[in-house]
Amino acid sequence: MGDAALGAAHETFQEFRNHPPRERGDILRRAYDLITERADDLALLMTIEMGKPVAESKAEITYASNFFRWYAEEAVRIDGRYTVNETGVGRVLTMKQPVGPCVFITPWNFPLAMGTRKIGPAIAAGCTMVVKPASQTPLSMYALAQILVECGVPDGVLNVVTTSSTADVMEPLIRDPRLRKLTFTGSTPVGRALVEQSAQGLLRVSMELGGNAPFLVFDDADLDRAVDGAMLAKMRNIGEACTAANRFIVHESVADEFSRRLAERMGGLKLGRGTDDGVNVGPLIDGRQRDKVAELVADAVDHGGRVLTGGNRGDGDGYFFEPTVLADVPTSARMFREEIFGPVAPVTTFSTDDQALALANDTEYGLVAYAFTRDLARAVRVAEGLETGMVGINQGVVSNPAAPFGGVKASGFGREGGAEGIEEYLETKYVGLAL
Ligand code: NAP
Secondary structure (H helix, E strand, C coil), X not given: CHHXXXXXXXXXXXXXXXXXXXXXXXXXXXXXXXXXXXXXXXXXXXXXXXXXXXXXXXXXXXXXXXXXXXXXXXXXXXXXXXXXXXXXXXXXXXXXXXXXXXXXECCCCCCCHHHHHXXXXXXXXXXXXXXXXXXXXXXXXXXXXXXXXXXXXXXXXXXXXXXXXXXXXXXXXXXXXXXXXXXXXXXHHHHHHHHHHHHCCCCEEXXXXXXXXXXXXXXXXXXXXXXXXXXXXXXHHXXXXXXXXXXXXXXXXXXXXXXXXXXXXHHCCCECCCCCCCCCECCCCCHHHHHHHHHHHHHHHHCCCEEEECXXXXXXXXXXXXXXXXXXXXXXXXXXXXXXXCCEEEEEEECCHHXXXXXXXXXXCCCXXXXXXXXXXXXXXXXXHCCCCEEEECCCCCCCCCCCECCCHHHEECCECHHXXXXXXXXXXXXXXCC
16 A cells, blocks of 8 residues: 555656646645634544643644644745855756655644645645554544545545555655655654664654653743743643643742642643543553653652642543652653653753753753743843743743744754745755856
């Protein structure tokens, strides 16, 4: 099946690369409209697939569809440049051309948005593709593919492959000489293995990998705003987000007050089935993930962390874990090095700005960081000093179709969204003109 899918992407590429840009954009724009029209059905499907509350699924659908609207507008703005040679004699002409057939591998935590962030710019650029969604959430991707077909995407341009023999099906595709680009969103260990496989074909590669986001609260921060930001940065997607705040690093003079307020808000959240009214926090994706969260909490408590709220598996038939705040967690605890991927907020303290930055950067990851301060000079200094691809200043969410999303260090490379996002699907060709 994988071979047939790549064969179709390869065969249709020559035609699709010349498909008029306006028509490529119109496919995306129509798909944006149809996703919006079907948002309720798509949200229900997503909640049934991965557990988050329906309101959060709807928010993801809005976020996901906005990549199509954004790249509908970019399809007609792909250009090059024209320069007179330094000598004044010849000319330099550059043109942007689609990279070629692509493979996209996406995770279960944002089943739609991690697809549209790749499919949108790829269609806009004139690339064809094979998309492999996570085994746990294939249905949202099928629903999206159906929408794109209804909106006029030509046969063979978008090919969805589902499998539970993932490595066996995907490795031959990644090593296939017909492929030109690999884009992966998922865990860092799998990303490393895929980069090795992609070396064979010297593919263009984008890697959106794991995170370990620091959330810094300085002594001059607006604490109401910091707690609101913390709730978003921690609890969006039940904590199962690469951008989730993983380590709360709070100035010692405000740590008690911040932790108390955060625990009050977290303790007030309603845990339950994502389809039930009034539920704020759904179940985790599976038993393995819930066991990992429980282990990390037990380890933090063994290291001296104090439970302010939560700390246990939730009641009921589902992989629930209580929203949890832990104070006084030493940085030797495992959760300061590993992605928690659950609703747990560990708090540690700092006394100087230099110490805060050193703690924030003390991780192999570098996806996103959040900082709360009212001092503009400090905000700029901290933003410049953080070893991450993205920084949220006084805000707990950075995801935005108009902005370049991506990481550094073990969080990967490449950017999705904004003007940078379409560049990942374009090659620059230079033509020297002798006059
Ligand atoms: P994962 O285990 O790495 O899986 C992600 C995708 O890779 C799935 O489609 C999976 O397929 C596939 N896969 C697994 N092993 C593979 C192999 N050997 N060859 C080819 N494909 C393979 O990650 P996850 O647990 O689903 O997702 C959570 C991770 O994604 C976290 O680390 C999170 O931080 C990261 N993430 C990063 C971003 C970002 O933009 N930086 C965004 C969201 C999530 P199967 O499902 O069939 O195993």
